Each structure stands twice: as C-alpha cells, then as structure tokens.
Amino acid sequence: MATLLQKFVDADQWEAEDLVGRLGLIAHAAFLHAGFRPYGAEPSSGHLRKHAGNTGTPTQSRWYTAPQLAHGEDAEAAVLMLWVVPGSVALLMHLTTDCRLRRSYRQHLDASTMAALLSRRLDDTEPWGSRICWSLADGPCWRLLVELCRRNGLPLTGFASLPEDVVLEILKRVDDGVDLARAACTCRLLSRLVAEGDTELWKPLYEQIVAAGQRPWSSGNKCSFLERSERAASSWKVRYVKYVMAGKWLRLCLVRCRSSSPVAPPLVPSTDDVPPPPTPLDDPPEPERIGSLLNIVEGRRRRKLPLHGCNRERHAAGAVQYSRHHRWRHR
Numbered sequence: 477m478a479t480l481l482q483k484f485v486d487a488d489q490w491e492a493e494d495l496v497g498r499l500g501l502i503a504h505a506a507f508l509h510a511g512f513r514p515y516g517a518e519p520s521s522g523h524l525r526k527h528a529g530n531t532g533t534p535t536q537s538r539w540y541t542a543p544q545l546a547h548g549e550d551a552e553a554a555v556l557m558l559w560v561v562p563g564s565v566a567l568l569m570h571l572t573t574d575c576r577l578r579r580s581y582r583q584h585l586d587a588s589t590m591a592a593l594l595s596r597r598l599d600d601t602e603p604w605g606s607r608i609c610w611s612l613a614d615g616p617c618w619r620l621l622v623e624l625c626r627r628n629g630l631p632l633t634g635f636a637s638l639p640e641d642v643v644l645e646i647l648k649r650v651d652d653g654v655d656l657a658r659a660a661c662t663c664r665l666l667s668r669l670v671a672e673g674d675t676e677l678w679k680p681l682y683e684q685i686v687a688a689g690q691r692p693w694s695s696g697n698k699c700s701f702l703e704r705s706e707r708a709a710s711s712w713k714v715r716y717v718k719y720v721m722a723g724k725w726l727r728l729c730l731v732r733c734r735s736s737s738p739v740a741p742p743l744v745p746s747t748d749d750v751p752p753p754p755t756p757l758d759d760p761p762e763p764e765r766i767g768s769l770l771n772i773v774e775g776r777r778r779r780k781l782p783l784h785g786c787n788r789e790r791h792a793a794g795a796v797q798y799s800r801h802h803r804w805r806h807r
Contacts, residue, residue: 479602479603479605479606480505480509480606480609480610481501481502481505481598481601481602481605481606481609482598483505483509484501484504484505484508484509485501485502485504485505485598486598487597487598487599489501489522489523490597490598491597491598492521492522493522495565495587495590495591495594495595496534496536496558496559496560496565497522497524497536498594499558499565499567499585499590499594500523500524500536500538500556500558501522501523501524502605502608502609502612503556503558503567503569503612504523504524504538504556505609505613506608506609506610506611506612506613506617507538507540507554507556507613507617509609509610509613509617510613510614510617510618510620510621511542511543511618511621512540512541512542512554512617512621513540513541513542513543513546514538514539514540514546515539515540515541515545515546515551515553516538516539516553519538523538524536524537524538524556524558525537525538533559533560533561534559534560535557535558535559536557536558536559537555537556537557537558538555538556539553539554539555539556539572540553540554540555540556541553541554541624542621542624542625542628542630544628544630545624545628545630552571552572552573552624552627552628553571553572553624554569554570554571554572554617554620554621554624555568555569555570555571555572556568556569557569560587561584563586563587564584564585564586564587565584565585565587565590566582566583566584566585567581567582567583567584567585568580568581568582569581569582569616569617569620570620571620571623571624571627573627579619579620579623581615581616581619581620593605640665640669643665643666643669644669644673644676644677647659647666647669647670647673647677648676648677648680650677651681651684652681653678653681653685653716653717653720656670656677656678656681657670674711674712674713675712678711678712678713678715678716679712681712681716682712682715682716682719685716685719685720686719
C-alpha cells in the first residue's frame with residue numbers, strides 16, 4: 477500500500493533531487509494533499525522551479541491555488557519557497573497578496589537532521605517522510621487554503637463544509653471513545669456536535685464496552701456503590717469515562733497488590749492449631765481503598781485534615797490546652 481508521500485512522488489523523482497529538492501517534494505505533496513492545485517509556470521524538470529534568489533542563493537519555488545481559481549488569470553495563490561542558509565534549510569509559505577508576510581509560515585530546519593532523513597531512499601524515509609507531509613498539510617497548507625477561500629468568497633470543500641447531519645452520521649461510526657474525544661478537540665463544530673449528541677454518540681459506546689466484559693468491581697448480584705455512582709452520572713459520556721477509569725484503576729491496584737505480596741512460604745502440613753497465613757489477594761478490597769479510588773475517578777480528592785492537634789499541652793487536671801503557636805494560627 478502506497479504511503480502519503482508515495483502517492484505524489486515516485487522513486488525516480490526522489491533520486492533525481494538533492495536535499496533541498498527532496499524537502500520540496502515533501503512540501504509539494506503536502507500542498508496537493510491539502511487541496512491545492514499547481515498554478516503558474518510549469519518547471520522545466522521536477523515539481524519545483526529552480527532559480528537564483530535575491531542574494532544569489534539557489535532557490536526552489538512553486539505557486540498553488542484553489543481548484544476554482546486554477547483556470548483564471550492573475551488569481552491569488554499560495555507561494556512555496558525553499559533555500560539553503562548556513563546550517564539550515566529555510567522554508568517559507570505565504571499568499572501572493574500578503575506583501576508584509578503577516579500570515580506566512582516560516583521555519584528553519586536543521587540541515588544535519590534533515591540530511592540524516594532525506595539522504596535515504598524513498599522507501600527508507602517512511603514513516604517519517606509521510607509524517608512531515610501530514611504535519612505540513614494539516615497545518616500551514618490548510619490554513620493558507622482557508623484564508624485563500626475566505627478572501628475570494630469560495631466555499632471550503634472539506635469535512636467541515638458537510639451538513640451537520642452528515643457529520644453526525646460519520647461520528648456515529650467511531651467505535652472508540654478516545655478517538656471521539658480527540659475529534660471533539662479539533663474544532664468548534666465537532667466539539668458542539670459531540671456535546672449535543674450525547675445519546676446518539678456516547679450511549680452506544682457505553683453499551684458496547686459494558687457488553688464486552690464483566691464489571692471488575694461487581695459483587696455478585698448486588699449493585700456496588702461504584703455502579704450506583706455510575707448510574708447517577710449526568711450524561712452518557714460521564715458514565716463511559718467512569719467505567720473505563722474505574723476498571724483501569726482497579727486493575728492497577730490488583731497488579732500492585734500482586735507485585736508487593738511476599739513470597740509464599742514452603743508448603744508444610746497444616747494443623748488445626750496453626751491456620752495457614754492469609755494472602756493479600758484472598759481478602760476482599762477494603763471500603764476505604766475503593767472509596768478513595770471512586771473519589772479519584774470522579775475528579776475529587778479528600779481534603780487532608782490539619783495536624784495541629786499534635787502540638788497540644790496536657791495539664792495535671794486533665795484539661796487540654798493548645799499551645800500559643802496553635803492559637804495564633806487560628807485567630
């Protein structure tokens with residue numbers, strides 16, 4: 477299966493370029509993956525135009541624009557420029573109308589670090605080559621495309637441009653609560669849809685994880701206080717989080733008890749007078765430990781009481797009198 481970088485660059489093009497040219501191929505693939513189309517004069521060879529900069533430094537550049545503007549003349553476009561400076565490679569991305577480069581993306585990449593990666597063959601650069609391409613496409617390239625479409629009054633074609641009911645149907649197919657929570661952190665639209673679709677999104681995930689295995693804290697047919705706290709939650713998302721976190725903490729406590737248990741003594745014939753020593757795993761969990769675990773799961777910790785009573789003075793009559801230091805602190 478071809479990686480993201482291999483969808484836009486082949487092995488022959490990769491071998492024909494130097495260090496800066498290979499970095500330009502990664503940036504070129506990022507622009508195409510973000511939704512841009514090449515614009516302007518075609519390069520004589522490769523994907524980028526090679527020319528001398530203002531200071532005589534060899535520079536590679538290419539123009540890109542939105543698909544709706546690709547067939548027009550004098551259209552606004554995004555510019556990609558790369559050149560070598562002492563010890564690093566400079567990368568610049570900006571719009572043609574941004575003369576002062578206020579919304580530009582500028583980065584100096586360490587030449588030795590890039591050389592260690594880009595000096596390999598195309599197959600040996602993975603997965604780092606595609607990860608760099610993903611970072612550029614989802615970061616500066618996408619922001620330039622959004623600004624370009626906004627300035628020209630173009631509809632933004634992407635996931636956010638879909639109707640909300642279609643986006644909600646796509647979110648319903650997410651089968652992991654961690655992925656759903658990460659999707660809610662990407663933009664305001666998904667954050668609002670995930671918050672409003674509590675029953676449609678989080679309830680199936682909760683029922684799925686409950687049906688997958690037995691509750692680790694269930695005590696027979698009796699409903700434990702962890703289950704009662706879970707049922708009293710305000711939303712299905714909170715129920716899901718409490719179920720997952722309680723299971724993880726209880727398994728962690730079980731592992732710690734096993735690791736801290738003493739080495740079992742050798743087997744000896746037991747008598748009625750000397751019962752066998754109990755092991756920590758045979759005893760049921762203490763209510764205090766489970767109660768503190770529930771407080772941690774719910775995000776609350778018990779407040780520690782001040783130990784001011786340790787500084788008390790007892791008199792012969794049996795009365796308790798606090799020291800002057802204690803009285804001064806509690807005035």
